Amino acid sequence: MKTALFPGSFDPIHNGHVDIVIRATSLFDRIIIGIGNNSSKQYLFPIDKRKRWIENIFKSFPSVSVQEYQGLTVDFCRKVQASFIVRGLRNGTDFQFERSIAQMNQSMDSAIETLFLPCKPELSAISSTIIRDIIRHGGSISLFVPDGIG
Amino acid sequence: MKTALFPGSFDPIHNGHVDIVIRATSLFDRIIIGIGNNSSKQYLFPIDKRKRWIENIFKSFPSVSVQEYQGLTVDFCRKVQASFIVRGLRNGTDFQFERSIAQMNQSMDSAIETLFLPCKPELSAISSTIIRDIIRHGGSISLFVPDGIG
Amino acid sequence: MKTALFPGSFDPIHNGHVDIVIRATSLFDRIIIGIGNNSSKQYLFPIDKRKRWIENIFKSFPSVSVQEYQGLTVDFCRKVQASFIVRGLRNGTDFQFERSIAQMNQSMDSAIETLFLPCKPELSAISSTIIRDIIRHGGSISLFVPDGIG
Amino acid sequence: MKTALFPGSFDPIHNGHVDIVIRATSLFDRIIIGIGNNSSKQYLFPIDKRKRWIENIFKSFPSVSVQEYQGLTVDFCRKVQASFIVRGLRNGTDFQFERSIAQMNQSMDSAIETLFLPCKPELSAISSTIIRDIIRHGGSISLFVPDGIG
Amino acid sequence: MKTALFPGSFDPIHNGHVDIVIRATSLFDRIIIGIGNNSSKQYLFPIDKRKRWIENIFKSFPSVSVQEYQGLTVDFCRKVQASFIVRGLRNGTDFQFERSIAQMNQSMDSAIETLFLPCKPELSAISSTIIRDIIRHGGSISLFVPDGIG
Amino acid sequence: MKTALFPGSFDPIHNGHVDIVIRATSLFDRIIIGIGNNSSKQYLFPIDKRKRWIENIFKSFPSVSVQEYQGLTVDFCRKVQASFIVRGLRNGTDFQFERSIAQMNQSMDSAIETLFLPCKPELSAISSTIIRDIIRHGGSISLFVPDGIG
Numbered sequence: 007m008k009t010a011l012f013p014g015s016f017d018p019i020h021n022g023h024v025d026i027v028i029r030a031t032s033l034f035d036r037i038i039i040g041i042g043n044n045s046s047k048q049y050l051f052p053i054d055k056r057k058r059w060i061e062n063i064f065k066s067f068p069s070v071s072v073q074e075y076q077g078l079t080v081d082f083c084r085k086v087q088a089s090f091i092v093r094g095l096r097n098g099t100d101f102q103f104e105r106s107i108a109q110m111n112q113s114m115d116s117a118i119e120t121l122f123l124p125c126k127p128e129l130s131a132i133s134s135t136i137i138r139d140i141i142r143h144g145g146s147i148s149l150f151v152p153d154g155i156g
Numbered sequence: 157m158k159t160a161l162f163p164g165s166f167d168p169i170h171n172g173h174v175d176i177v178i179r180a181t182s183l184f185d186r187i188i189i190g191i192g193n194n195s196s197k198q199y200l201f202p203i204d205k206r207k208r209w210i211e212n213i214f215k216s217f218p219s220v221s222v223q224e225y226q227g228l229t230v231d232f233c234r235k236v237q238a239s240f241i242v243r244g245l246r247n248g249t250d251f252q253f254e255r256s257i258a259q260m261n262q263s264m265d266s267a268i269e270t271l272f273l274p275c276k277p278e279l280s281a282i283s284s285t286i287i288r289d290i291i292r293h294g295g296s297i298s299l300f301v302p303d304g305i306g
Numbered sequence: 307m308k309t310a311l312f313p314g315s316f317d318p319i320h321n322g323h324v325d326i327v328i329r330a331t332s333l334f335d336r337i338i339i340g341i342g343n344n345s346s347k348q349y350l351f352p353i354d355k356r357k358r359w360i361e362n363i364f365k366s367f368p369s370v371s372v373q374e375y376q377g378l379t380v381d382f383c384r385k386v387q388a389s390f391i392v393r394g395l396r397n398g399t400d401f402q403f404e405r406s407i408a409q410m411n412q413s414m415d416s417a418i419e420t421l422f423l424p425c426k427p428e429l430s431a432i433s434s435t436i437i438r439d440i441i442r443h444g445g446s447i448s449l450f451v452p453d454g455i456g
Numbered sequence: 457m458k459t460a461l462f463p464g465s466f467d468p469i470h471n472g473h474v475d476i477v478i479r480a481t482s483l484f485d486r487i488i489i490g491i492g493n494n495s496s497k498q499y500l501f502p503i504d505k506r507k508r509w510i511e512n513i514f515k516s517f518p519s520v521s522v523q524e525y526q527g528l529t530v531d532f533c534r535k536v537q538a539s540f541i542v543r544g545l546r547n548g549t550d551f552q553f554e555r556s557i558a559q560m561n562q563s564m565d566s567a568i569e570t571l572f573l574p575c576k577p578e579l580s581a582i583s584s585t586i587i588r589d590i591i592r593h594g595g596s597i598s599l600f601v602p603d604g605i606g
Numbered sequence: 607m608k609t610a611l612f613p614g615s616f617d618p619i620h621n622g623h624v625d626i627v628i629r630a631t632s633l634f635d636r637i638i639i640g641i642g643n644n645s646s647k648q649y650l651f652p653i654d655k656r657k658r659w660i661e662n663i664f665k666s667f668p669s670v671s672v673q674e675y676q677g678l679t680v681d682f683c684r685k686v687q688a689s690f691i692v693r694g695l696r697n698g699t700d701f702q703f704e705r706s707i708a709q710m711n712q713s714m715d716s717a718i719e720t721l722f723l724p725c726k727p728e729l730s731a732i733s734s735t736i737i738r739d740i741i742r743h744g745g746s747i748s749l750f751v752p753d754g755i756g
Numbered sequence: 757m758k759t760a761l762f763p764g765s766f767d768p769i770h771n772g773h774v775d776i777v778i779r780a781t782s783l784f785d786r787i788i789i790g791i792g793n794n795s796s797k798q799y800l801f802p803i804d805k806r807k808r809w810i811e812n813i814f815k816s817f818p819s820v821s822v823q824e825y826q827g828l829t830v831d832f833c834r835k836v837q838a839s840f841i842v843r844g845l846r847n848g849t850d851f852q853f854e855r856s857i858a859q860m861n862q863s864m865d866s867a868i869e870t871l872f873l874p875c876k877p878e879l880s881a882i883s884s885t886i887i888r889d890i891i892r893h894g895g896s897i898s899l900f901v902p903d904g905i906g
Contacts, residue, residue, distance in 0.1 A: 008483070029569060032539070033458070033483065046742060078745040089482070095555070095572065097252040098398045098548035102697040105545070105574045109731035110740075113749055119479060122545065122572040124555045127427035131259035140260075142196060145228040149263055158333070179419060182389070183308070183333065239332070245405070245422065247702040248398035248848045255395070255424045269329060272395070272422040274405045277877035281709035290710075292646060295678040299713050346892060378895040397552040402847040409881035410890075413899055431559035440560075442496060445528040449563055547852040548698045577727035581859035590860075592796060595828040599863055608783070629869060632839070633758070633783065689782070695855070695872065698848035705845070705874045719779060722845070722872040724855045 009036040010090040010121070013079050016041055016056050017049045020137055020151045022129040024063060026094040029123055031069055038086050039064070039072045042079065050138050063152050080115045091120045096130040159186040160240040160271070163229050166191055166206050167199045170287055170301045172279040174213060176244040179273055181219055188236050189214070189222045192229065200288050213302050230265045241270045246280040309336040310390040310421070313379050316341055316356050317349045320437055320451045322429040324363060326394040329423055331369055338386050339364070339372045342379065350438050363452050380415045391420045396430040459486040460540040460571070463529050466491055466506050467499045470587055470601045472579040474513060476544040479573055481519055488536050489514070489522045492529065500588050513602050530565045541570045546580040609636040610690040610721070613679050616641055616656050617649045620737055620751045622729040624663060626694040629723055631669055638686050639664070639672045642679065650738050663752050680715045691720045696730040759786040760840040760871070763829050766791055766806050767799045770887055770901045772879040774813060776844040779873055781819055788836050789814070789822045792829070800888050813902050830865045841870040846880040 012027055016039070030037055039060055043053055057072055064070040075082040083091065091111065093104050101122070108120035132150045140147050147156050162177055166189070180187055189210055193203055207222055214220040225232040233241065241261065243254050251272070258270035282300045290297050297306050312327055316339070330337055339360055343353055357372055364370040375382040383391065391411065395401050401422070408420035424430075432450045440447050447456050462477055466489070480487055489510055493503055507522055514520040525532040533541065541561065543554050551572070558570035582600045590597050597606050612627055616639070630637055639660055643653055657672055664670040675682040683691065691711065695701050701722070708720035724730075732750045740747050747756045762777055766789070780787055789810055793803055807822055814820040825832040833841065841861065843854050851872070858870035882900045890897050897906050 032569065033571075044742070076743070078740065078743045081743075081745070095551065096256070098552050099249055099252045099699055101545065101551040102548050102699045106696070106731040106733065106736065108574050109577055110736055110750075113731075114740075114745065119482065120574065121483075122574070124558050124570065124572070127430060127559055130427060131256040131263070133256065136256065136260055140228065140264075142194075143226070143228045143231075145231070145264065150260075182419065183421075245401065246706070248402050249699055249702045251395065251401040252398050258424050259427055269332065270424065271333075272424070274408050274420065274422065277409055277880060280877060281706040281713070283706065286706065286710055290678065290714075292644070293676070293678045293681075295681070295714065300710075344892075376893070378890065378893045381893075381895070396556070399549055399552045399849055402849045406846070406881040406883065406886065410886055410900075413881070414890075414895065431556040431563070433556065436556065436560055440528065440564075442494075443526070443528045443531075445531070445564065450560075546856070549849055549852045577730060580727060581856040581863070583856065586856065586860055590828065590864075592794070593826070593828045593831075595831070595864065600860075632869065633871075695851065698852050701845065701851040702848050708874050709877055719782065720874065721783075722874070724858050724870065724872065727859055 007035045008033070008090065009038065009086065009088040010034040010092045011038050011040050011079070011083050011086065011088040012092045013040040013042055015049065015134065016060060017134050018051055018056060018137065018151060018155050019060050019063065020132050020134060022094060022125055022132040024152060025126055025129055026092065026123050027064065027070060030092050031067060034090065035069060037070045037092070038088060039070065040079070040082055041072065041074045043074050043076050050141070059155050062154065078114070080111050080118055083118050084115065089117060089119060091118060093120060093122055094125045095122045096125045157185045158240065159188065159236065159238040160184040160242045161188050161190050161229070161233050161236065161238040162242045163190040163192055165199065165284065166210060167284050168201055168206060168287065168301060168305050169210050169213065170282050170284060172244060172275050172282040174302060175276055175279055176242065176273050177214065177220060180242050181217060184240065185219060187220045187242070188238060189220065190229070190232055191222065191224045193224050193226050200291070209305050212304065228264070230261050230268055233268050234265065239267060239269060241268060243270060243272055244275045245272045246275045307335045308390065309338065309386065309388040310334040310392045311338050311340050311379070311383050311386065311388040312392045313340040313342055315349065315434065316360060317434050318351055318356060318437065318451060318455050319360050319363065320432050320434060322394060322425050322432040324452060325426055325429055326392065326423050327364065327370060330392050331367060334390065335369060337370045337392070338388060339370065340379070340382055341372065341374045343374050343376050350441070359455050362454065378414070380411050380418055383418050384415065389417060389419060391418060393420060393422055394425045395422045396425045457485045458483070458540065459488065459536065459538040460484040460542045461488050461490050461529070461533050461536065461538040462542045463490040463492055465499065465584065466510060467584050468501055468506060468587065468601060468605050469510050469513065470582050470584060472544060472575055472582040474602060475576055475579055476542065476573050477514065477520060480542050481517060484540065485519060487520045487542070488538060489520065490529070490532055491522065491524045493524050493526050500591070509605050512604065528564070530561050530568055533568050534565065539567060539569060541568060543570060543572055544575045545572045546575045607635045608633070608690065609638065609686065609688040610634040610692045611638050611640050611679070611683050611686065611688040612692045613640040613642055615649065615734065616660060617734050618651055618656060618737065618751060618755050619660050619663065620732050620734060622694060622725055622732040624752060625726055625729055626692065626723050627664065627670060630692050631667060634690065635669060637670045637692070638688060639670065640679070640682055641672065641674045643674050643676050650741070659755050662754065678714070680711050680718055683718050684715065689717060689719060691718060693720060693722055694725045695722045696725045757785045758783070758840065759788065759836065759838040760784040760842045761788050761790050761829070761833050761836065761838040762842045763790040763792055765799065765884065766810060767884050768801055768806060768887065768901060768905050769810050769813065770882050770884060772844060772875055772882040774902060775876055775879055776842065776873050777814065777820060780842050781817060784840065785819060787820045787842070788838060789820065790829070790832055791822065791824045793824050793826050800891070809905050812904065828864070830861050830868055833868050834865065839867060839869060841868060843870060843872055844875045845872045846875045
């Protein structure tokens, strides 16, 4: 059984994330969306809300599930028996950052492979950072996130 | 009448900003320098000082004015009837970031176009972040900002 | 009167080019699409065809015209009294290349300013090089170029 | 059955290619190494040699096979029923180029997904271009290619 | 006597730093590892620990010494009579950032030259930021730092 | 004695090259400008002219000399006992390319170190490719090259 982890903060999840997960379902038997919860980090939305939103979005996708995790991503991979990490790439700056993370993860556990999917062009500008910024400035984020979020 | 917004924090304004605005005056009938004021952000210089500096620098440029704004940049564009946003580009990392912002803004209001001017090479290393760093370390910033700032 | 040059080989013109020109019409009184004709370069399509296609596409845009030119782009700018060069940017690699050209042009004539428009995300993968490649492999380019081209 | 195409010129195949294919075997039931043969292109090694080398390298990998193809990559994907294209990424410049190709391919056939694997750091400098250059200058390429090549 | 400064926070020093310093010893008569200490910044490790670690690592390198400094890097260069600043480059994003700093430093003191060494590929993913992240998540950093650190 | 090689085609040498060599003289006892001569490549200027120009430019720099070479750069380094290769970096695309070459060279001879100097901003747009292009279009290159070239 091929299991992949799609890790992130998902503060909040947006259309770019959703697209990557759906496209990845054709590749994997099981996809776990792992919400990394870092006690030293400030989130805009509480973990429960972030988790419930994701569960709702993917409730019709039996191979997709959500879990919260703490600690290292590679440790969580081993715990859930995921041999693959999936990440979307928006641009070249993204790639340089993600490659370092992938390389460090592979140093820590050579059995874990990171795969990249290029974001769809019309979704490649969306980031949770920009979305939180729009929320703080009182704008509408409905174009960038699934229904019911925010 | 062609109106452009040149948005930023201008904490403080520097020679790179000034060059972009002056070059943009040949393109637009009216340029509004919009000082985004974000209550959750810490600034080194108070908004009044940042605004007064800019007013002084451009007092001989009748088409250039300064305004403070809160909220989304696209909302402010509509308020001041600016159809264009002007941004300087220093390097490839800049471009990847600015393109996302431009694309998000166009999603929110398709009538607003973002234009990029390449920074002059001899000014392309200057950033407000580095200038604030020099100030904190007790260095002189006179090479990088117009007279009277800092 | 604000005149801009949009220079290129246009071998052939594609939807990405067309979008940049149309968006630029809101900024300039006159846009000249300049087909650089370099005797040492091999083109897939003859200059007459490339020119006729562009004329057809923009026949309902009175401010847009087409001209062939040889020699330096800055010399042609002076000849047609264009103070601006307009270029689309697809990605960070593009930017690094285009910035060098813009900087060299400004060294040769400081009165000529280069403006960049970010390509629309859904058009940012299209290039004449890839289109010629599709043609050589017998594929259809109709998704990427205006009607009647190829 | 999940089938992936790993397309390229393989002029010649090198250790970076081999690593990507082997890592991809854990993801796919079948991997077809597709040698694109472009009549207008000059190759250093004849197609028969390039093909035989690859067959030898992967003879102990039952899920890996080699085929020559002409025409568009998406057409060849349909012919061999591959829903995935796999590519290695060496650096940010690579990504910007590969993303355009992936996006064009998806425009031509939305059922075809491109996946990227980051090259192992110690292999990320190797390219067929540099290898051909070393050969032309009389150097040894044995560090960069499997035994028996060159 | 050729003296170079290798500036940084070293919070903590890692194998990538160590490799750059050792490679630089073949170029310079004296290398000063300068620990920039910024009162407004939060460090994971106290300055004394950071300094002692570095002293231990390089105790068998007579040309390498460690000093703490505050204030501008160019001022510290003048104080210790270093005409060169040495920096490692991991990737293109790094370069764009480091070039700006180098350019600003040269504006402030034209006698100070910045040299870049490319990080070894197998070390190019390591950063102090990622290492601190691993520590916070309870992981082992022993692969990425010299013995005795963390 | 510290010897560095500054390799290139120098077709023709330009102000960007000259600046790097002069700045490198403060670091090395001997700098050899190596003109790589590749029989399969077409040059605009014959090797004798390229060599004579460089000799003239650096005739007052006793530590700088010029040699033509064929074959691999690392082989030439060994022949002239150069332990260092010096290269200028103009932008991030440059860096990604140069890093691969440096890494391949170090694989072939681990004793050879490549150093990068960032080009001065006002010289960072100049390339021999653009200069040859200006020449072909009948433009003047006097701004970009030392006196007497072209």
